[in-house]
Amino acid sequence: MALHVSERSNALPARFSAGNPLLSRLAPMMLITGGAMRRYGLEAGESAPLSGSLGRLGSLEVRLARGPREIWRAQRLRYRVFYQEMSAKPDVVARMFRRDADRFDKACDHLLVIDHAAKGRFGGIKPKVVGTYRLMRQSAANRLGGFYTQSEFDLAPLLARHPGQRFLELGRSCVLQPYRNKRTVELLWSGIWAYLEHHRIDAMFGCASFDGTDPDALALPLSFLHHHARSQGEWSAEAHPEHLVGMDRLPAEMVDYKLALKQMPPLIKGYLRLGARFGSGAVIDRQFGTTDVLVVLPVSAIDRRYAQYYGGENSRYAA
Template sequence: MIVNTSHFVLKLAETEQERAAAQRLRYRVFVEEMGARPAFDGDVANREVDAFDPYFDHLLLIDTRIEDSENNVVGAYRMMRSETAAQGQGFYGAQEYDLGPIIRSERAAVELGRSCIDPAYRNGIALHLLWQGVADYVLRNRIELLFGVASFAGTDPHDYAQGLSYLHHKHLAPPSLRVRAREACCVGMDIVAAGDIDPLVAVRQIPALIKSYIRLGGWVGQGAYVDRDFNTIDVCLVLDQQRIPAKQRAQLLRGRAA
């Protein structure tokens, strides 16, 4: 566990009550804010839940100033290791991407997903604290590869033509780790030719989470996946933890629990 001595606690969920608090945050962000369609029972319980949740470890960022324990989770991430996926029902991302390159690599991997932060905390250190928690998890479990889908809001790729094209031309994964979007909902990311990209416009279009992966040395897979149930355009990010630049690695490990 990592504790920020002011008012944040970063930890893995240990109880069903803590997991439920994360699912309530996910409901507020993904369903109420972004217009996602709940997988099941979401409208009844005000929780965004799916069949993969029991197989994930759930990283929580808790604001201890909020006395309501059902709603004090202000940031969340979920993480599934490759051995858990192999023993259970596989990776969530396999619904959207052919993850064969990652699986065939036989390297220790973790799937990251459902990253969300309460709107009131998005301009602070919340995302950095979540990444500290991920770094701690990766080191403790000797993870080599990190991957997962991250989203652009909406379902029209042309709204993000510059950003998607920038990712494709500048940060496409090498062939050995190049996962590919499933055919049924795949759209090409090379909407704009490399020479016609305006880097300033492109970077503005890319969500903060995706930019975090790229700053850490991450790549994107081939093609984007249009998820109409979730009202998003998803890209699959792949990160080899050995490629994380020394400066960013030091920043992530600052405050790591012993």
């Protein structure tokens, strides 16, 4: 499905005020025209590529992948986590090259967390990609024919209700097991926030997953999302009818709030804290061995505490 992006003014929304220190640092790269647009292969009103470091915490750095070699390293990390650690089933090509790759990778930006103090097999220092997020802007999805998420969820009505806004798909998030801690996750989100600011993103969405393909075993957390965190009104969206699995498996009065949160994967719990809501209906992904839900997160809905924290320069550069 081809997606439509409306023309929009170059005037910055109120949240990108001149006093924002992150905007001040990135402002020279923001809006480009003419020859520069042709050089970068951009559409009207798009921003130049975001380069340089987006944050550091000790030996960890977050930035975008620089070229095919680093995208390959992100794909290798995804294979290690999704196929070797979790229950995803690789096809012949994925197994041969030990990479999780698809046709969307070429249209996306790949956010990386790199440990510059990691050691190689012979004991020397060898920087290693330990975390990644795949970021796909609406303009890139237009050129490719749609978002990855649209294979499971019907986004057309949601996008049509917001013709003047810019959407970003978040996906393929994973972190190497020894690095699954608050520092790494916060660094990833600091990088995402810098990306949102730079490209003037208005809303994010993407698939988030529960491990396992039995929705009855996930009845409590799915029912919690349905009754207490469902996207509604202009931000509503639902799974394609042929894939839809009901999330309202328990009545609202039977949902134990605290127990439901304990059963949430850390990523979904993190989205909830930020202010995200979730689409109607889940989808079973047999290849990855997961039950997927749709995350919908307008930037304006993000809790101001988190916006100030992730957008602050001091939070992204610390010893």
